[in-house]
Amino acid sequence: MRSALFSAENLEKESAQPGMRLQNSKMLKIELNGECMARTGAMVAYQGQVQFQALGSGGIGKFLKQKLTGEGVPLMKMAGRGDVFLADLASDVHLIDLEPGDALSINGSSVLAFDSTLQYDIKMVQGMGMLSSAGLFNCVFTGQGRIAVTTKGTPVVLNVDQPTFVDPQAAVCWSANLQTGYHRAEQLGLGTLLGRRTGEAFTMSFAGQGFVVVQPSEEPPVQGSGQQQQSGGLGSLLGG
Numbered sequence: 001m002r003s004a005l006f007s008a009e010n011l012e013k014e015s016a017q018p019g020m021r022l023q024n025s026k027m028l029k030i031e032l033n034g035e036c037m038a039r040t041g042a043m044v045a046y047q048g049q050v051q052f053q054a055l056g057s058g059g060i061g062k063f064l065k066q067k068l069t070g071e072g073v074p075l076m077k078m079a080g081r082g083d084v085f086l087a088d089l090a091s092d093v094h095l096i097d098l099e100p101g102d103a104l105s106i107n108g109s110s111v112l113a114f115d116s117t118l119q120y121d122i123k124m125v126q127g128m129g130m131l132s133s134a135g136l137f138n139c140v141f142t143g144q145g146r147i148a149v150t151t152k153g154t155p156v157v158l159n160v161d162q163p164t165f166v167d168p169q170a171a172v173c174w175s176a177n178l179q180t181g182y183h184r185a186e187q188l189g190l191g192t193l194l195g196r197r198t199g200e201a202f203t204m205s206f207a208g209q210g211f212v213v214v215q216p217s218e219e220p221p222v223q224g225s226g227q228q229q230q231s232g233g234l235g236s237l238l239g240g
Contacts, residue, residue, distance in 0.1 A: 048082015
C-alpha cells in the first residue's frame, strides 16, 4: 500500500525519554511513565498500559481551591506506561517549561496537559472586580515541569515594556507577576470596534515586566450567568 499519508512526517515520533513532546503542531504526544494531568476528552489515541481517572471537585486536591468557583475541574489523571496522544479541535499546541520561581497565568480553555509536578490554582484576575461577566478567574501554574497549551492559530508573544492592551477573549497566558486591569472599550476610544461580543466590550491591560501570549482568534463567551461567563473560557475547564 502506498500513499503520501504514510510519509515520515506523519509517522509516530519515538524517543527514549519519557514526557511531553509534539507529535506535530496540532497533536501532543506523552510518553507516559508515571502520572500526568490532561483535559478530560483530549485523548485521541493511546498505546500501552494506561489508566484514565476522571477527577471531580473532590479529587483534584491541592490543584484546586473549590471555594473560589464552587465547581469541579474536568481534568483526568493518566497513569501507567505507554504513549498517549492529545489534541483539542486541531488547535496549535505549544510546550512551556516552568522552572522553580516561575509563575504563569493561563486562560483555562488553553490548558491541554501538564506534569503532575506542577502546582495549579484558580485565582481571581486582579483588576477585574465586578465590571462585567468578561472574566474573573484564571489558572496559575507554579513549580517545575512542562505544560502544554493550545492556541487558535499562530500566536504573538508581546513583550510588556510599555502599556499593553489585549482583547480578553484573545489572551492565552501571561507572566503572573504582571499587573492586570480591565477597561470599558469606550474609555479607550474603541467604542464597538473591540472584537465581537454580546453585551459590554472590555479590554484587558498589562503593566510591569513580562510577556503576554495573544492568539489570532477570540474564544466565544461562555453562556451562563454570573461569574461563569468568563473571558478566559475558564468555564470550559471548570465544568461549565
